Amino acid sequence: MEQEYSVENAKKFIKERFVQQGDFLIFKEDVFDRMLDRVVELDEEFMEKSGVNDGEVYDDDKAFDYLFEGLQKDFEEQKMYCMRFVEDYMDYSEAYLESIGAIEWD
Numbered sequence: 169m170e171q172e173y174s175v176e177n178a179k180k181f182i183k184e185r186f187v188q189q190g191d192f193l194i195f196k197e198d199v200f201d202r203m204l205d206r207v208v209e210l211d212e213e214f215m216e217k218s219g220v221n222d223g224e225v226y227d228d229d230k231a232f233d234y235l236f237e238g239l240q241k242d243f244e245e246q247k248m249y250c251m252r253f254v255e256d257y258m259d260y261s262e263a264y265l266e267s268i269g270a271i272e273w274d
Contacts, residue, residue: 171268178264179208185260192253195246203243207257210238232258 183204186192192200214234220226232254239250246253265271 171270173265173268173270175208175212177268178261179204181264181267182208182257182260185263186256189256191256192249195249199243199246203239203246203253204257206242207235207239207254210235211257211261213238228258 183201186200186204195203211231214231215221215226218224218227218230235254235257236250239254240247243250262271
């Protein structure tokens with residue numbers, strides 16, 4: 169049964185996964201929360217600009233590049249962690265979408 173997508177529920181789900189993993193607990197919580205908020209915003213921007221919201225296919229490689237570039241610009245002090253952060257975010261975001269039945273596999 170498909171549930172409705174919720175940005176707040178997605179963030180909560182994704183943050184829980186990050187905490188379980190533990191690699192980013194080195195960041196102060198406010199820095200982590202700002203990074204998560206920003207990567208979610210960037211993902212929404214990417215989906216709008218690339219037409220995903222209008223039915224186009226989500227291109228993981230292009231999305232990664234877009235999110236990575238944007239996060240690095242906004243978090244210079246954490247720049248060396250951005251690649252892994254984006255990779256994990258994308259994995260956890262996909263897991264959230266699967267958990268609510270919102271992903272269709274071709």
